[in-house]
Amino acid sequence: MKKLALALCFVMLTVAGSASALQWENNIGLYFDEAGANFCDVLPIGYHVGAAHLVLTNLTVDTVGGWEAKVTSDNVLIGAFTLRGDAINAATRPDEYIVGLGSPLSGDVIVLADYDLYVSDAGGL
Numbered sequence: 001m002k003k004l005a006l007a008l009c010f011v012m013l014t015v016a017g018s019a020s021a022l023q024w025e026n027n028i029g030l031y032f033d034e035a036g037a038n039f040c041d042v043l044p045i046g047y048h049v050g051a052a053h054l055v056l057t058n059l060t061v062d063t064v065g066g067w068e069a070k071v072t073s074d075n076v077l078i079g080a081f082t083l084r085g086d087a088i089n090a091a092t093r094p095d096e097y098i099v100g101l102g103s104p105l106s107g108d109v110i111v112l113a114d115y116d117l118y119v120s121d122a123g124g125l
């Protein structure tokens with residue numbers, strides 16, 4: 001019985017250890033703050049969100065010299081957007097970005113772009 005308990009304990013420690021090591025790295029997401037912490041809110045139809053930010057978090061590198069993303073939403077209209085840094089967007093399709101940076105961006109959390117958003121459907125953000 002001691003061997004079974006010891007084996008189960010070992011399996012639990014192994015699984016717990018590997019689960020805690022699984023972290024999302026090099027995340028890219030749309031946030032309501034530049035720190036990349038506030039990503040969720042329920043807002044009424046027609047609400048002007050104002051500034052939202054496309055942010056890289058949990059980086060495994062010190063600098064970013066370019067990035068690619070597709071930003072879509074069913075219930076939010078994207079108004080104006082501004083790329084951060086010395087950036088050129090080479091993408092040709094709407095809502096897609098293939099961005100090269102003349103000067104790399106650096107930091108623990110990197111803001112790639114700023115958006116002006118409007119809630120257009122009952123789902124909120």
